Amino acid sequence: MAVLTIESFPGRAALPPPDAVTWPRGMAVASTDPATLFEICRPEVNLAIWHRQLPQRLGAALRPLLMAAPFTAVAEGEIDAALVTLAGKLPATPPLELMFDLQDLATAFAAIAATQGVVSIRLEAITGRGCHRWHADAVGLRLLCTYRGLGTEWLARPGGAGTARALAPDRSAPIASAQMPAGSAAILKGEGHPGNAGAGCIHRAPPAGTGARARLLLCIDEPGRIPLDD
Known part of the structure; x- marks a missing residue:
């Protein structure tokens, strides 16, 4: 398999100032530069988004899944x-x-995430509402990428999980x-990251909508974070 050359990413000190939306104890950074993902290592950043375009041929290739x-x-x-294990568990x-x-x-x-090359990977095709409530994950770092369908929604609000629990669980009150x-590939900082309690990135799954097609979502976590199925 092709391997991402980590050495091609500049060090954090060499990165240009990213475009950012700021709030207390949190910052979201986004760029078309893949090195933007490394910005999540900064204490003030709790969301780093790498904007990218997937190859058009991939869309057709995903149909069996x-x-x-x-x-x-x-x-x-x-x-x-x-x-290899993941591929063997997929239905196509x-x-x-x-x-x-x-x-x-x-x-x-x-x-x-400095995991010594060990990760937890989840790939799922979602036809329902998914995690439709606003929440902040109880993990350290988490990578999300939607390959098909609407991407994850997020809020530029402080307060982490506490704030998320106070928000309306439905969509009757627009936020x-x-x-x-x-x-796009994004790394979110959760409540479990050292020093980040009360400042996790607030997010949720997008509305499924009537007759919506399946949403294909990738989630990568630090090892030990995702319960494994049998």
Whole structure:
């Protein structure tokens, strides 16, 4: 599989000042530069988004997986081994382009989260509402990428999980939010990251809508964070 060359990413000190939206104890940074993901290492950043365009051919190649929705496949271990396990749990053969991209993102995440090359990977095709309530994850760092469908919504609000619990669970009261574009890769800082209690990134799944097609979502976590299925 193709491997992301971590050495090609500049050091944090060499990064240009990113575009940012700020709030107390939190900052969201976004750029078309993949090195933007490393900005999550800064104490004041709790969301880093790498805006990118997926190859058009990947969309057609994902159809067999999407036709098998809903499903959830989870694997944990060293990246190559975890991907082999993950592919074996999927209801259809995944396209090579997808597997290459999963490896690239997992390699970058493992370097950023300092997991010694071990990750938990979840790939799921969601046909319902998913995690539709506003929440902040009880993890350290988490990478999300929506390959098909609407991207994750997030709020530029302080307060982490406490603030999220106070928000209306439904969508009757509009809340100003932003949305990650499909294809973009984002690393979110959760409540479990050292020193980040009360400042986790608030987010939720987008509305499914009537007759909505399956949403294909990738989640990469530090090892031990995602319960594995049998």
